[in-house]
Amino acid sequence: METTAVRTRLVEVVVPVYNEQRALRASITRLQTYLSGTFPYGFRITIADNASTDDTWRIATELAEELPHVRAVHLDEKGRGRALRRVWSISEADVVSYMDVDLSTDLDAFLPLVAPLLSGHSDLAIGTRLARSSRVERGPKREFISRSYNLLLRSVMGAGFSDAQCGFKAVRTEIAQALLPGVEDEQWFFDTELLLLAERHGLRIHEVPVDWVDDPDSRVDILRTALDDLRGLARVARKTLSGAARIPMPARVEQAELPKGMARQLPRFAIVGVFSTLAYLVLFSMLRQAISPQAANAIALLVTAVANTAANRRFTFGVKGPDGAVRHQLEGLIAFLVGLTLTSGSLALLPDGVSHGAELVAVIIANACATFVRFMLLRVWVFNPKRRTSRRSSRTPPSSPSRTWTSRR
Template structure:
């Protein structure tokens, strides 16, 4: 012990005799070295989305006689957008639905979605019943599409989507299906041919990757992504549209975020396990600490029901990197970087059985993903032109 103390004393004396200038240079060199190592580490671990395969940029839909079409090339506003220009919309509302093995939950969600879409934005070819029940809308607010992005599904997700489309396309009075918000099945609505398009990702990307892929190929003036389980009340889409229009800037850019923050004290949340509620509050704290100021004020970043104006897409979609659960946060960060207005809107939401989220594992993964994401954007590993 005495020998060790003597060594320490000699080290202190040696350092004390070194000129202060040399010590400062050594300290700065050490800090610079640590920064370089940290930058290299983040550069190495920061996710880089894989390029889409040629077959993933095609879609299938139903022809007028109900047969599945051969794969056709997806339109892409991105290819025509060397700056922040974007091709004009050809319809009013695009819905992107990421789906991984959702054969059991998809039908109910689609039923509620097409009922709302056809009632609010349907065309004159949609049948007399729909026309009678439609609420008045401005004449420009017409036309819709659903892009179902099957994210490497190994079950019958695509088959279920085509069967649903066929039932609602070939019959003027199709039989409806029960959904999370409509437990009693009623009469469905007739839909025009080609309104439901199915995109198959050969290799699973993750929810964020599936959403981003779909948003690259939308035709709508507004674009919403919605979870395939139907947990968010689809009829609240009108609230998002209204909020989006209210906050649009002079360039026609806006984002409306569906929010469940108003449900924090509700029975649905209180009944959750203590672990899940603890992880939820911990994640919110991490978000508040690690995200830019305006993103940090969003009370619910993870609700799978978000609407974008078409003119906002070129400032967000081309720069997306996260393909996992944390992708919502990156979208909001990119909106903030581009000074795009964001509105948070309370929406209906309920728990739906069959979630693929592993609370503990995915919460840890989301915290790690957020840390890497924030560091990558702060250090310039990721850049937004």
């Protein structure tokens, strides 16, 4: 028997759609039937039509009239993020969520997704296709792109979540409405930006392994989406470094703070990194005309690594004078070896005969992963101020013998 106490909790499920007349009726009917029969909480399904040009809106309004707990909302502009913002920002539910209209994710994962939010254990929840216990059916191209993108998020942005792009997420409504003003993207990067902002503010993100089957009829432009995501990452990084990403949060949420000194060091390291990366790409492209990609990569990386260490020594970490410069360069070569391993490995994985552009994409992604490792090595080891202080102390001359003898008397 259903309990009234449980049924009073409300979860809103948003299904963003654009020109989905083929799949919409079957998917919404299946979702409504599943939730009515198995979901122990109150629910509402909102079809968010993103300016469809086919019969999607007509079918959506028919479903809203025919099925209980279903409603339809129409937007005049496209954008999945825009649709979620529109519905989530005015929702009165306890938890807001969304899933793709193709229902690629097994619906049995929906209750484990929202339960930690309703109990107050977590603030956001995401389905992940990258957990060991997840069962995923999709082509190698999509698998490679997804894993590369999430590796980039973890290595460059320091993200702790594993799958930013899975179309199966939920948020406590008060948290969603607090975060939305800080999220700029209205398209596919909306998810990633929301999660990065949440993590920046110390919110708790719960992950649920999911079973997922790729939709062969997916019309997502992978290349355009990837480029938009990279631009979005650059914008979020700039906002984070400038402090503009800070937004008011509910009082009980603990705000995460950067370690001492990192707020000043990160933007300087990023500036040095941009110039180093550009110099590396120019050198790699020039050398690639005469030698193999592996040799060009090693030489270009070595030259820019030496310059990068010297620039970060002076500009980022404020070490002046020649004292320790040779040691810093030798220790900085550890970071060079990490970068060499990652870039050489990425080039080795490329099939024979790929274009020069594909080689550049591979080394850019690998260099981005190595950048995070380089910063942490330089900060906690090579230019650690405690280490420099201890070395100076060890070189301090002892007191004169007469003064030492007097003190003993």
